[in-house]
Amino acid sequence: MQNNLVTQIISKALLLIRKKPVVVVLKMSGIIGQGSGLKSGLNLSSFDEKIESAFSSSNVQAVALIINSPGGSPVQSELIYNKIRNLSQEKKIMILSFVEDVAASGGFWLACAGDKIYAAQNSVIGSIGVVSSGFGFYKVIEKLGIERRVYTQGKSKSILDPFMPEKKDDIQILKQVQKDIYENFKDLVLSRRTNIEKKNHDEIFSGAFWSSKKAKELGLIDEIGNFHSVIREKFGKKITIKKINSEKSWLKSLLGSAIGIVMDKLLSSLEERSIRSRYDL
Numbered sequence: 001m002q003n004n005l006v007t008q009i010i011s012k013a014l015l016l017i018r019k020k021p022v023v024v025v026l027k028m029s030g031i032i033g034q035g036s037g038l039k040s041g042l043n044l045s046s047f048d049e050k051i052e053s054a055f056s057s058s059n060v061q062a063v064a065l066i067i068n069s070p071g072g073s074p075v076q077s078e079l080i081y082n083k084i085r086n087l088s089q090e091k092k093i094m095i096l097s098f099v100e101d102v103a104a105s106g107g108f109w110l111a112c113a114g115d116k117i118y119a120a121q122n123s124v125i126g127s128i129g130v131v132s133s134g135f136g137f138y139k140v141i142e143k144l145g146i147e148r149r150v151y152t153q154g155k156s157k158s159i160l161d162p163f164m165p166e167k168k169d170d171i172q173i174l175k176q177v178q179k180d181i182y183e184n185f186k187d188l189v190l191s192r193r194t195n196i197e198k199k200n201h202d203e204i205f206s207g208a209f210w211s212s213k214k215a216k217e218l219g220l221i222d223e224i225g226n227f228h229s230v231i232r233e234k235f236g237k238k239i240t241i242k243k244i245n246s247e248k249s250w251l252k253s254l255l256g257s258a259i260g261i262v263m264d265k266l267l268s269s270l271e272e273r274s275i276r277s278r279y280d281l
Contacts, residue, residue: 029100118226136166186205196220
């Protein structure tokens with residue numbers, strides 16, 4: 001009788017100290033790239049500690065990626081993706097991707113880190129391709145009477161100089177680089193989204209983007225759903241949600257005021273808005 005009582009007390013004590021299952025939330029929002037002195041981009045350097053922290057939490061059942069990005073640097077997309085997948089495999093922790101407004105181009109690259117991809121009903125998904133853009137000013141400087149002087153070692157060192165006429169050789173070099181990155185992107189998507197049918201390849205890899213309904217039909221996402229509903233359905237109500245907080249930029253920390261926040265927001269939004277605008281209604 002006494003042994004049974006001791007056993008019951010120990011069991012109850014263990015239940016009290018046992019932690020609830022944890023889902024760690026990692027928010028990935030904005031343009032993917034290095035950023036500038038006044039604004040931080042979404043890159044491995046600025047995100048590495050947050051990723052490590054997400055996978056270092058105790059009793060983690062899953063890491064949820066909340067993604068809202070129109071893309072950016074293919075290199076940083078690859079680095080962040082690899083970091084997440086490597087830790088997921090090492091620690092045997094499931095990854096769930098949740099798309100908010102948009103997961104396009106590099107944003108979709110990040111979403112592919114998830115073992116499952118969910119999106120809101122009106123999310124924008126896709127844009128699997130590579131783009132480079134710029135301007136040519138050589139006719140403008142001619143009219144202004146300005147002479148361009150460039151001295152290089154290596155005939156392609158001044159490739160795509162905006163103040164010189166466009167050259168076919170330059171375009172071929174750029175196209176080859178784009179092709180290599182594009183093929184890498186395609187291989188990544190096909191390796192992660194194994195339910196994509198071959199008959200849809202041309203459409204999927206055209207660089208187009210779609211609403212969640214069409215993206216699901218094409219196999220780019222698994223389900224339409226939001227974070228809270230999916231987590232509750234998968235893990236029940238007795239789940240602890242742990243958010244990995246983003247660090248403040250140096251400008252916000254320095255000023256510690258509404259002015260700093262507004263300025264940093266404005267600087268961040270100028271470039272981002274120009275990219276996001278193609279996906280907005």
